[in-house]
Amino acid sequence: MGVGPGSEDYLPPAARRALEQAEVIVGYHTYLEYLGPYLVGRQVVTTGMTEEVARCREAIRRAEAGQQVALVCGGDPGVYGLASLVLELLAEREGPDLPVEIIPGLTAALAAAARLGAPLGHDFAVISLSDRLTPWEVIERRLRLAAEADLVLALYNPRSHGRQEQILRAQQILLEYRPPQTPVGVVQNVARTGERWWISNLERFTGLPIDMATTVIIGSRQTRVLDGRMVTPRGYRL
Amino acid sequence: MGVGPGSEDYLPPAARRALEQAEVIVGYHTYLEYLGPYLVGRQVVTTGMTEEVARCREAIRRAEAGQQVALVCGGDPGVYGLASLVLELLAEREGPDLPVEIIPGLTAALAAAARLGAPLGHDFAVISLSDRLTPWEVIERRLRLAAEADLVLALYNPRSHGRQEQILRAQQILLEYRPPQTPVGVVQNVARTGERWWISNLERFTGLPIDMATTVIIGSRQTRVLDGRMVTPRGYRL
Numbered sequence: 001m002g003v004g005p006g007s008e009d010y011l012p013p014a015a016r017r018a019l020e021q022a023e024v025i026v027g028y029h030t031y032l033e034y035l036g037p038y039l040v041g042r043q044v045v046t047t048g049m050t051e052e053v054a055r056c057r058e059a060i061r062r063a064e065a066g067q068q069v070a071l072v073c074g075g076d077p078g079v080y081g082l083a084s085l086v087l088e089l090l091a092e093r094e095g096p097d098l099p100v101e102i103i104p105g106l107t108a109a110l111a112a113a114a115r116l117g118a119p120l121g122h123d124f125a126v127i128s129l130s131d132r133l134t135p136w137e138v139i140e141r142r143l144r145l146a147a148e149a150d151l152v153l154a155l156y157n158p159r160s161h162g163r164q165e166q167i168l169r170a171q172q173i174l175l176e177y178r179p180p181q182t183p184v185g186v187v188q189n190v191a192r193t194g195e196r197w198w199i200s201n202l203e204r205f206t207g208l209p210i211d212m213a214t215t216v217i218i219g220s221r222q223t224r225v226l227d228g229r230m231v232t233p234r235g236y237r238l
Numbered sequence: 239m240g241v242g243p244g245s246e247d248y249l250p251p252a253a254r255r256a257l258e259q260a261e262v263i264v265g266y267h268t269y270l271e272y273l274g275p276y277l278v279g280r281q282v283v284t285t286g287m288t289e290e291v292a293r294c295r296e297a298i299r300r301a302e303a304g305q306q307v308a309l310v311c312g313g314d315p316g317v318y319g320l321a322s323l324v325l326e327l328l329a330e331r332e333g334p335d336l337p338v339e340i341i342p343g344l345t346a347a348l349a350a351a352a353r354l355g356a357p358l359g360h361d362f363a364v365i366s367l368s369d370r371l372t373p374w375e376v377i378e379r380r381l382r383l384a385a386e387a388d389l390v391l392a393l394y395n396p397r398s399h400g401r402q403e404q405i406l407r408a409q410q411i412l413l414e415y416r417p418p419q420t421p422v423g424v425v426q427n428v429a430r431t432g433e434r435w436w437i438s439n440l441e442r443f444t445g446l447p448i449d450m451a452t453t454v455i456i457g458s459r460q461t462r463v464l465d466g467r468m469v470t471p472r473g474y475r476l
Binding site for chain 2: 004007008011012013014053076077078079080081084085087088090097102103104105106107110111117118119120122123125126127128133134138139141142146148149151226229232233234235237238
């Protein structure tokens with residue numbers, strides 16, 4: 001299940017119910033921070049950020065033992081979350097099927113876009129810049145083709161302590177296809193403590209604070225800044 | 239504001255609050271159907287499906303008159319919804335600024351993906367097949383480049399009464415880049431009355447019932463069907 005970007009404002013009833021019904025909540029501690037009231041009276045299992053496989057296996061082990069388990073991700077479990085991993089692990093498992101429900105959540109791109117205005121108002125691509133699990137050549141090729149397709153781009157995992165260069169490389173690629181003045185939105189900690197956002201442009205946005213808790217939205221050739229908001233028109237005749 | 243795919247299960251507190259605080263609710267009647275309890279004691283303004291500009295202008299007119307207005311879209315107002323249009327109209331308007339807040343919602347692709355399994359587990363593109371406002375050449379070019387980039391594709395507005403051919407053309411293009419056995423998920427009326435979904439493949443999916451209330455998710459070359467679920471692995475070593 002996903003808990004959305006953080007604030008309980010974006011936790012829909014389906015997700016709330018799953019938390020309330022769970023006997024065990026399994027998750028990475030950052031996401032659990034936002035679930036304070038739901039943790040009371042429940043077993044809580046946390047693992048480190050890079051221990052995704054261990055976390056999913058533990059959730060499955062608990063479910064096999066008959067417990068009702070909520071495996072918690074930030075945002076949407078289906079978008080760079082644990083839904084695909086847990087389904088892979090369940091498929092390679094012997095024994096009777098375990099009932100599983102995927103509860104979607106508001107992924108960061110949608111929450112970030114709402115802060116910026118309406119940058120995802122037309123066709124877009126969602127691409128992660130993390131090359132921990134995907135070869136950089138694949139990522140670069142996708143960036144290049146999405147840029148050529150004039151899709152708006154929502155970039156996840158744009159920069160981390162150990163990965164500083166990917167966002168600069170993405171910028172260079174995009175500049176081959178779009179003007180330097182193309183609007184770019186940068187949203188940090190969306191719907192969490194410390195939320196900040198900026199509207200910049202393709203030439204300059206890499207000077208802004210960008211980290212793992214940041215979503216970067218790069219406009220298409222149609223994207224405009226109107227009254228301080230980033231807008232990709234759908235094409236209505238006004 | 240967005241009301242998500244339909245069911246109140248996916249209406250987060252931020253959206254519920256906006257409806258409760260509104261004096262006027264403006265929207266297309268299909269989306270308002272799902273808001274029965276919130277319509278009581280409020281003015282309700284509906285317009286036809288293709289009257290988006292009129293609907294937004296009416297919302298702005300009401301706000302100018304001092305009313306608290308909720309302009310309602312299905313899904314997320316930022317994804318093929320009215321957020322971009324209303325911001326365009328506000329920007330061309332004279333007079334003092336009107337306060338506006340964009341409240342994001344669960345867009346159909348995320349809800350549909352959760353039903354199918356985890357098809358959006360890696361990079362993806364969201365493309366509308368409606369050529370009412372976008373030239374078909376632009377859509378086709380985007381499909382081709384996204385296919386070449388091996389992005390999972392979430393297709394919106396895949397077919398309507400008056401537009402039967404676009405989904406067949408999209409299928410042909412995708413078949414140039416991906417094997418006929420590529421998993422394709424088709425989800426109709428997600429989280430609404432009459433919800434149905436199927437997992438098929440690229441060669442066969444166009445035989446399924448597909449209409450305007452359907453989201454089609456086309457797998458990448460990495461997408462698999464595991465235990466009856468559509469899964470795009472992120473690449474974890476199991």
